[in-house]
Amino acid sequence: MATESKKRLALAIIDFLTNCTKDGTVSPDDHESLEVASQCIQDAFKVDPTDKAALADALGGQSLTTIYGVFEKMKAKATPAAGASSSTPSAATPKPTGPSDADKAAAEALKTQGNAAMSKKDYKAAIDLYTQALALNPLNPIYLSNRAAAYSSSGNYDAAIEDAQVAVDTDPKYTKAWSRLGLARFAKGDARGSMEAYKAGIDAEGNGGSDIMRRGYETAKRRVEEEEGDSDDESAPATRGAGGGGMPDLGGLASLLGGAGGGAGGGGMPDLSSIMSNPMFSQMAQNLMSNPQLMQGLMNNPRLRDMMESVGGGGGGAGGAGGAGGMPDLGSLMSDPSIAEMARSFMGGGAGGAGGAGRGAGAGSTPP
Numbered sequence: 001m002a003t004e005s006k007k008r009l010a011l012a013i014i015d016f017l018t019n020c021t022k023d024g025t026v027s028p029d030d031h032e033s034l035e036v037a038s039q040c041i042q043d044a045f046k047v048d049p050t051d052k053a054a055l056a057d058a059l060g061g062q063s064l065t066t067i068y069g070v071f072e073k074m075k076a077k078a079t080p081a082a083g084a085s086s087s088t089p090s091a092a093t094p095k096p097t098g099p100s101d102a103d104k105a106a107a108e109a110l111k112t113q114g115n116a117a118m119s120k121k122d123y124k125a126a127i128d129l130y131t132q133a134l135a136l137n138p139l140n141p142i143y144l145s146n147r148a149a150a151y152s153s154s155g156n157y158d159a160a161i162e163d164a165q166v167a168v169d170t171d172p173k174y175t176k177a178w179s180r181l182g183l184a185r186f187a188k189g190d191a192r193g194s195m196e197a198y199k200a201g202i203d204a205e206g207n208g209g210s211d212i213m214r215r216g217y218e219t220a221k222r223r224v225e226e227e228e229g230d231s232d233d234e235s236a237p238a239t240r241g242a243g244g245g246g247m248p249d250l251g252g253l254a255s256l257l258g259g260a261g262g263g264a265g266g267g268g269m270p271d272l273s274s275i276m277s278n279p280m281f282s283q284m285a286q287n288l289m290s291n292p293q294l295m296q297g298l299m300n301n302p303r304l305r306d307m308m309e310s311v312g313g314g315g316g317g318a319g320g321a322g323g324a325g326g327m328p329d330l331g332s333l334m335s336d337p338s339i340a341e342m343a344r345s346f347m348g349g350g351a352g353g354a355g356g357a358g359r360g361a362g363a364g365s366t367p368p
Contacts, residue, residue: 008058010045016064107136123154141167145177146367160184191223
């Protein structure tokens, strides 16, 4: 009896054959042959191509042509370039019979080194190490997912999407890959695609999904609703959806900073190097540096001044919301309408796309 996985593949093949009769891939004289082939596959695997839900589950919003195209790209990456030395792991030619135990062990060691590079935020080194691991053990979903995280952290979201897509195609139950696909799609401005990726991850996790996956889904869903609202309302404020980004979720900024509220006496100062590597904060910093008057206006706000005194070692001062010397309650801070309005003035539309993506998207999750 065919497994569920093979039934999904059979549906994908039937969909491919059907599309070939519609897009001119084959001549009209050959249509009947493809229809007969489709019917034979349908009967042999006991599948129903008219079941839209089953077809959507089989393809995950893709097509067999698209999926295979991604595979070909990955295969090309794993093949050594002309003139490349065969002495390096990255140039190793994948064996058609699958990686040997020695190759698997070497790939795992490279992955561990890549994880260490990620923890040091050396994303270039991490990408290179994961690539070497994939050359030894191609299409390993963990290595692909980890490299997708490294690409996202370095701002290369196109490559991150490609790796994460191949990872979920290879293992639809590997939920970290769905989370990283959702993050990369969101950062590229594809909120609906991000929402679909997080939904697939929630389904794969079962039991309603994890908190981080649900937060990613809700963030993407809100962005879709905002974009659809903007398209329906021509009088909507220009700052709301400018540049495909708009205003990030300021209410969730504390979560983006790793739970920096610290109101219960814990927390303390978050990892500022990690914060400033986020595209949203990078854009904010650039806009502030180019507009000294805006910086002066921000610092005239008493709540922001209290916050800076608190994190600057002011002995608790007025920033006591975060505990002595700790980070104030940013969730509360950013709910202040005056601060939110000032944030809108310098965020504009340029940082929204990548900014909101960091929240609940699993970008900072530890590589396996």
